[in-house]
Structure formats: C-alpha cells, structure tokens
Amino acid sequence: EAQVTQNPRYLITVTGKKLTVTCSQNMNHEYMSWYRQDPGLGLRQIYYSMNVEVTDKGDVPEGYKVSRKEKRNFPLILESPSPNQTSLYFCASSPGGSLPDTQYFGPGTRLTVL
Amino acid sequence: AQSVTQLGSHVSVSEGALVLLRCNYSSSVPPYLFWYVQYPNQGLQLLLKYTSAATLVKGINGFEAEFKKSETSFHLTKPSAHMSDAAEYFCAVSVGGSNYKLTFGKGTLLTVNP
Helix, strand or coil: CCCEEEECCEEEECCCCCEEEEEEECCCCCEEEEEEEECCCEEEEEEEEEECCEEEECCCCCCCEECCCCCCECCEEECCCCHHHCEEEEEEEECCCCCCCCCEECCCEEEEEC | CEEEEEECCEEEEECCCCEEEEEEEEECCCCEEEEEEECCCCCEEEEEEECCCCCEEECHHHCEEEEECCCCEEEEEECCCCHHHCEEEEEEEECCCCCCCCEECCCEEEEEEC
16 A cells, blocks of 8 residues: 555654654655645645755754655654644655655654653 | 645535635746645645646546635535545645746634534
C-alpha cells in the first residue's frame, strides 16, 4: 500500500530533551515536507526537500533540523524542544517534477513539550 | 510571495443544502491551487487541484471548484451536503517554478446538521 508513515504518533517530552520524528514514504517520491498544525493557524511549512541532500527552509524553521540522506526518509529533529513546539506535525511527500503536484500526508505526530 | 485567505473559520449547513467554502489567493505569477480535506484525527487528503487547465475543477465526493482569475478566487462548492462531509477544509497555493513551497489557508471547519 502506498503510504507515508510517521513515528511516533504521540510523544510527550520535556524541555531540552532532543527528539527525532521519523517520516518514511514508499512511493519513490522526490519531494518531502514537514508541516506543523496549530489551532486557528492552519498548516505551516517547516522544511522541505526537493530530493536527496537538497533541503530548504519553509515558513517556520526555527528550532528544527532535517536531513535527507535517503530518498524515502525525511526525519525531523528537535535538538532542544521548547513548549512552543507543542503541536501536531505532518510529513508529506509528492512525486516531484517541474510542477507542483498532489501531496500525500502521513497520519500526524502529536507532540507535547512540558 | 503567495498567500491564501479562507473566509469563515466555521461554516454550518443543513444536510442537503449547498456547501460553499471561500478561498482567495494572492500570487504574483499564475498559481497552482489545491483543496485538501482533513477528517477528525486524520491526515489531509486531496479533494481537487487546479493546474492551469480547465477553470472548473471536479474533485472527489461531489466537490468542485472554479478558478476565477479576475476575482483571485478558488471557492469550493458541493450542491448537496452529506453528514459525512463534516470535516476541516484547507485551501492551498503554490507558484511552482524551482520549488514546491505550498502555502495553506487557516482552514474552514464544516459542520453538517441533520
């Protein structure tokens, strides 16, 4: 089944404790992206990647890191989480090419930082 | 720069009534426009997309949207609401080119009353 998977689905942590949220897709998509969703703010893009070893900042990159060493994986790293990073996070992937295309979303990761 | 405004954070309709969700965009170049739907506790899935072909776009579940360049709008409609349409709907814009930066609106929560 074609899908985007995220782990963990739920995470409660404390301020300053480094964490990684994994994202993997099995559709051989070139493009991958991370979003955070907050009530009343919609989805805001954190980072995106056009292909392996190619990443760029979205609208709200502060406090986050990403890497794209393999085509299928795009982990999101919070090196020193803070309470304002409590949010619902979505990973998405898209086929790639010269035109924007449908993005396929993972199920989400609900993160709480105490 | 690109942006999206969704008018009305909450829309309530009766079952069988017309659904109209409003989206206006701002873009300095011809845009690519998308509507995504998010059911409770799920990720987002594509309803429909406009990519410069026909201005009237048909999507899944009986939804359609019309691209109106003169009004910079891409409103989502459905002739007859079903209870199963209750969800949050997001309009998104991309200008393509060298990257896939996707900007989402803040969302409209649709409630369908019996």
